[in-house]
Amino acid sequence: MRRYLTRKLITYVLAFFVGVTLDWALPHLMPGNPIQGMLSKYDVGSNASYSALYQQFSSEFGLNVPLWQQYLNFWHGVLTGNLGVSIYENPASVTSVVFQAMPYTLALLVPAILLSYSLGNRLGAAAARRKFLDNWVLPVGYIFQAIPYAGLALLVPYLFGSLWHLFPTSLGYGENLIPTFDWTFIASLLDHWFLPFLTVFIVSLGGWAIGMRNLVIYELENDSSRYLRALGASERVVRGYAYRNASLPQLSGLALQLGVVIGGNIVTEIAFQYPGLGNLIYKAISNEDYFLLQGIFIFIVIGVLLANFIIDLVIISVDPRTRLSMQGATA
Amino acid sequence: MSESTSAPSAPEVAAVGLPSVPGTESAPRNRNDFLYYGLRNKKLIFGVSLEFILVLAAIIGPMLAKNPPLQTTNLPLQHPNGKLWLGTDLTGYDLYSQLTNGLRESYLIGALGAAFASVVGMALGFIAGWRGGWVDEVLQMITNVIVMIPSLVLLIVIGSYLSSRSILFEGAFIGLTTWPWVARAVRAQTFTLRSREYVDLARLSGKRPVAIIVKEIAPNMASYLFLTVVLLFGSSMLIASSYDFLGLGPSGVVSIGWILNQAENGSALLYHLWWWFVPPVAVLTAMVAALLIANVGLDEVFNPKLRDQ
Numbered sequence: 001m002r003r004y005l006t007r008k009l010i011t012y013v014l015a016f017f018v019g020v021t022l023d024w025a026l027p028h029l030m031p032g033n034p035i036q037g038m039l040s041k042y043d044v045g046s047n048a049s050y051s052a053l054y055q056q057f058s059s060e061f062g063l064n065v066p067l068w069q070q071y072l073n074f075w076h077g078v079l080t081g082n083l084g085v086s087i088y089e090n091p092a093s094v095t096s097v098v099f100q101a102m103p104y105t106l107a108l109l110v111p112a113i114l115l116s117y118s119l120g121n122r123l124g125a126a127a128a129r130r131k132f133l134d135n136w137v138l139p140v141g142y143i144f145q146a147i148p149y150a151g152l153a154l155l156v157p158y159l160f161g162s163l164w165h166l167f168p169t170s171l172g173y174g175e176n177l178i179p180t181f182d183w184t185f186i187a188s189l190l191d192h193w194f195l196p197f198l199t200v201f202i203v204s205l206g207g208w209a210i211g212m213r214n215l216v217i218y219e220l221e222n223d224s225s226r227y228l229r230a231l232g233a234s235e236r237v238v239r240g241y242a243y244r245n246a247s248l249p250q251l252s253g254l255a256l257q258l259g260v261v262i263g264g265n266i267v268t269e270i271a272f273q274y275p276g277l278g279n280l281i282y283k284a285i286s287n288e289d290y291f292l293l294q295g296i297f298i299f300i301v302i303g304v305l306l307a308n309f310i311i312d313l314v315i316i317s318v319d320p321r322t323r324l325s326m327q328g329a330t331a
Numbered sequence: 332m333s334e335s336t337s338a339p340s341a342p343e344v345a346a347v348g349l350p351s352v353p354g355t356e357s358a359p360r361n362r363n364d365f366l367y368y369g370l371r372n373k374k375l376i377f378g379v380s381l382e383f384i385l386v387l388a389a390i391i392g393p394m395l396a397k398n399p400p401l402q403t404t405n406l407p408l409q410h411p412n413g414k415l416w417l418g419t420d421l422t423g424y425d426l427y428s429q430l431t432n433g434l435r436e437s438y439l440i441g442a443l444g445a446a447f448a449s450v451v452g453m454a455l456g457f458i459a460g461w462r463g464g465w466v467d468e469v470l471q472m473i474t475n476v477i478v479m480i481p482s483l484v485l486l487i488v489i490g491s492y493l494s495s496r497s498i499l500f501e502g503a504f505i506g507l508t509t510w511p512w513v514a515r516a517v518r519a520q521t522f523t524l525r526s527r528e529y530v531d532l533a534r535l536s537g538k539r540p541v542a543i544i545v546k547e548i549a550p551n552m553a554s555y556l557f558l559t560v561v562l563l564f565g566s567s568m569l570i571a572s573s574y575d576f577l578g579l580g581p582s583g584v585v586s587i588g589w590i591l592n593q594a595e596n597g598s599a600l601l602y603h604l605w606w607w608f609v610p611p612v613a614v615l616t617a618m619v620a621a622l623l624i625a626n627v628g629l630d631e632v633f634n635p636k637l638r639d640q
Contacts, residue, residue, distance in 0.1 A: 151612030263483030
């Protein structure tokens with residue numbers, strides 16, 4: 001296990017390093033100069049005042065030092081949590097703006113991922129080798145898996161909002177409410193949360209169900225399952241083992257899928273104007289707030305890495321082979 | 332993770348005279364088997380026929396359009412009718428013309444994304460699986476790192492600095508962020524295949540590694556590779572639709588995601604303009620679902636354990 005964890009930790013540190021470096025390098029690699037872009041909007045008259053402003057902005061954003069020093073400064077900022085000041089919500093710091101939006105994103109993502117994962121796996125396992133269920137789960141699963149996030153982010157609010165008037169289709173809470181901790185606010189919060197949650201949940205559900213169905217079929221035809229049956233084990237026991245074996249690739253799949261789910265969450269948040277990180281990204285772009293954009297990217301990378309780490313710990317507790325390798329047995 | 336620790340040395344267990352490895356001599360019979368089961372697999376036939384119809388629509392559809400996709404008919408907000416088959420949007424654009432055009436772009440981006448991802452993924456997967464050792468460790472590390480960088484956010488960050496994007500850029504971006512899937516699959520398969528006797532024989536006869544990989548290893552995982560490419564094709568189309576929906580797609584291209592973006596911005600939901608977004612969503616879903624269904628059908632054809640009993 002130690003070897004497994006060390007290897008994983010090295011990957012995480014590397015991924016974080018690459019993420020931060022990419023985040024720092026992108027504005028430098030791209031054509032155009034952000035300060036020139038900012039100044040061009042102000043319509044500065046004379047050349048002298050232009051160069052004075054240019055100097056001023058350069059030193060304010062720390063762009064007047066050599067590149068390597070800028071890079072180290074960026075790392076310093078990332079490690080101390082000082083990611084600069086948001087242009088769009090001036091004078092709030094990037095970190096505080098991100099932390100304001102984060103609860104909304106987590107409230108969408110965590111239940112959607114966990115519920116679709118557990119329900120999808122159960123449905124898929126139940127459908128495997130049961131003709132009647134399979135005839136339902138399979139086609140519905142394919143449709144859910146094939147439907148684009150963007151499409152669902154239009155269809156769901158159309159049906160539940162415009163047509164049936166069941167749920168609000170935009171914003172995180174009622175427009176006339178002030179965030180406080182009382183029932184009207186919480187009720188409004190839940191009311192607004194439901195549809196975005198539903199879309200993220202539906203899109204993920206099909207993939208898990210179909211993946212689990214196929215894996216359980218593989219496992220049920222496996223030699224170990226045949227052996228178990230030959231020993232006289234009941235079908236329930238055989239299925240129990242098949243499910244356990246099949247959940248391992250599903251768990252690694254969950255780790256792989258996280259980036260995609262977060263991407264889909266961004267689409268959903270923007271379509272529903274839900275006040276989470278995805279929507280913040282959108283605002284950051286339309287206001288050309290590069291510091292905010294860089295800050296959000298760092299936070300999402302940290303989130304993905306943390307989630308991967310948790311999944312790794314779960315895999316260790318599910319898969320005895322990763323634990324055995326610590327005690328000297330060969331995996 | 333487990334297979335990386337066991338460095339497979341050429342096993343000397345296979346004594347002379349024992350039956351040879353399956354897959355070398357039974358190949359011709361297998362091929363007939365594939366045809367036999369393929370023509371009887373309902374999923375495969377359904378998926379392939381649906382996809383065939385949609386590809387035909389992508390080729391012929393734009394020719395039947397009466398108006399260019401980005402030229403107004405001066406008849407805004409028309410319901411679908413005999414003349415304008417899918418109606419028009421707020422500005423009066425012909426939605427049939429836009430959708431068939433979008434179909435074509437979706438297939439194009441699917442092919443581009445799958446091509447980029449499979450070239451990079453296969454190359455790195457073969458190298459990692461064939462060389463093993465530290466090369467494999469390094470490549471796996473790179474793969475794991477790429478997987479963990481959220482690609483949509485990366486594209487948003489890159490996209491915000493670019494003034495115009497081409498469809499080639501989008502395809503390359505999708506391919507270059509999805510290749511880890513291919514690389515992992517190819518690496519694992521190469522690991523199991525490279526210690527087979529016929530590969531050892533090829534190595535003994537002095538063949539170069541590239542020749543061995545192309546002639547001996549790749550053909551034996553052809554079915555597997557094919558399935559991966561089919562899945563990549565579908566996922567590239569879906570990913571592109573998300574990018575286009577967010578306005579990060581290729582500039583000036585009428586794609587399905589772009590139509591959805593226009594519907595969202597044009598308040599299609601508020602005015603109940605369902606014909607603006609329901610047909611594109613349905614068509615894209617059908618395109619991807621047909622691929623998935625054909626994929627499972629193919630899997631059952633290639634893998635006897637999965638066939639219906």
